[in-house]
Amino acid sequence: MKRQRSRVRAVLAAVLAAVCVGTAAPGQARAAGPGTYAFDPDATSVQGATANAEASELDEGVAYRSTIRRGEKLYYRVTLDDDSPAYVSAVAVPGDSGPVAYGDGITVSLRDLDDTRCGSQRATFGSGGYARPITAYASRMPKEGSTVCQQGGVYDVLVERESKATSDTAAWDLELRFLKEPRPRSGASLPTEGPESWPSAAPEPPAEKPQKRSGGAGYFEATGLESGQWKDAVEPGQTRFYRVPVDWGQQLHATARLSNSPDGTTEFVGNALTLSLDNPAGGNVADASLSYSGKPTTTSLRSLPPVAYRNRFASSAHVGAMRFAGWYYLSVSLSPELKQAYGGEPIPLELVVQVENDATESPYEEGGGVFGVTDRDKEMAREGQKAADAQEGGAMALVAATGIGLGSVLVLGLGAWTLLARRRAAQAPAAAADSSGPGGHRQPPPGGPPRQGW
Incomplete structure (x- = not known):
């Protein structure tokens, strides 16, 4: 009977917890001050190794947290198959660690056990020279006729941090992820060369009025956006994250507009805002920046090709990064120098997002997973939901x-x-009469306890 009471309590607690979770309004960002980054709450802690033979292995699709100090070169490991494109990304999060210099950043590379480099990408803070989350990825691409990094087996992931002598020495946090791209359809006729050209003219701005949509404090909390004009506000030293579903054949345009200073201050701050775009595997696609002198000002991402399988064969890195469908991540960072000139209050921001063209067929044999766009993804973008909202919805x-x-x-x-x-x-009278067996020993209930069945 005690077991029955416990079961009832457990069921009630679970249902009541689900109700309480569901009271949070979708699309609302948690409060996050400047320098605060929201990691995936399910991320597993892992320590990088200075010797590759001692490296910890990263599992596919799992988020990891680690740290890296100035000048460190840290190893992790992954296991690849013979024919799947693979990607390992690292988000470097300096937080409020202090000053950074031009050229400070991280390099992520994927290498075989003979130290042959399969692929790499470097991410820096750019000419802005202020700390903000930056991301880079390394990839292994199967190539017919090539012998470099083509065999299945164990590979090293090397994350290197470069910081000038004048930069802060505090450790940076890392968020790591390992993904495999689905195989192309068997017998599909896929291109082997990059695109030669694509429509580069910016489309007319949407006619709809800007709507309020608060960005998140990290990639896991990035707020869904669809085509439209969106209003937010960003504090000096803060980074806001958004995500946009971009399907095969679709072309993304993004513009950031920073409002004027309400008090009329006109002090000049160079590289005051950085607008960044990252792809579904955590690779940086493009950045744009603007300077600020208290007047309305605008910056846009460079012209990017429609999402296509052929983009991976382009010589340009930003074209190659538009190689698959899925959630593309926009982030907006404000320089902390704005606080000295304009105070610490958030500055109004407008984001113009436009996704053009109808979706085309996926090149994959099966569902694309994170490298695809579903009807549910489109709904989440329409409603301004985050990945966290989808998990809470399950409860x-x-x-x-x-x-x-x-x-x-x-x-x-x-x-x-x-x-x-x-x-x-x-049951009480029957239990008093029948509870004892031969010799006065209590008989166990038949059947025993029930079996217990993102």
């Missing part, structure tokens, strides 16, 4: 499916307790 599935509100849940709980009490009363 509400039972309640939502039955249309039960909080009051109904409480009524059901009281009913369960009443039923349990009646059963106890009915």
Whole structure:
């Protein structure tokens, strides 16, 4: 009977917890001050090794957290198959670590055990010279006729940090992820050369009025956006994250507009804002920046080709990064120098996002996973949801499916307790008579406890 009471308590607690989770409004960003970064709460801690033979292995699709100090070269390991394109990304998060210099940043490379480099990417803070989250990735691409990095097996991931002598010595946090791209359809006729040209003219701005949409504090909390004009506000030293689903054949345009200073201050701050775009595998695509003198000012990402399989064969890195469909991540960072001239209050921001063209067929044999766009992704972009909102939604599935509100849940709980009490009363006389077997030993209930079944 004690076991039955415990089961009832557990069920009620789970349902009530789901109801409480569901009361949060979708698309709302958690408060995050300048320098604060929201890591994936399910990320696994892992320590980088200075000797590759001692490196910890990263599993596919799992988020990891690590740290790296100035001048360090840290190894991790992954296992690749013979024919899947593979990507390992690292987000470097200096936080409030102090000053950074021009050229400070990280390099991520993927290498075989003979130290042959398969692919690499370097990310820096650019000419802005202020700390903000930056991301880079390394890849292994199967190539017919090539013998470099083509065999399946164990590979090294090397993350290197470069910081000038004048930069802060505090450790940077790292967020690591290893992904494999699905195989192309068998027998599909796929291109082997990059695009020669694409429409480069910026489209007309959307006619709709700007809508409020608060960005998140990290890639995991990036707020969904669809085509339109969006209003937010960013504090000096803060980075806001957004994500846009871009399907095969679609072309993305993005513009950031920084508002004027309400008090009329006109002090010049160079590289005051950085607009960045990263692809679904965590690779940087393009950056744009602007200077600020208290007047309205605008910056846009360079012209990018429509998402296509052929882009991976382009010689240009920013074209090659537009190689698959999925969530593309926009981030907006404000220089902390703005605080000295304009104070610490958030500055109004407008984002103009335009996704053009109808979606074309996926080149993959099966579903693309993170390298594809689903109807659910489009819905989340329309509603301004984050990845965290999708996970929380799972906890509400039972309640939502039955249309039960909080009051109904409480009524059901009281009913369960009443039923349990009646059963106890009915079973008490029989239990007094039959509870003992030969020799006075109590007999166990038949069947034993029940089996326990993102």
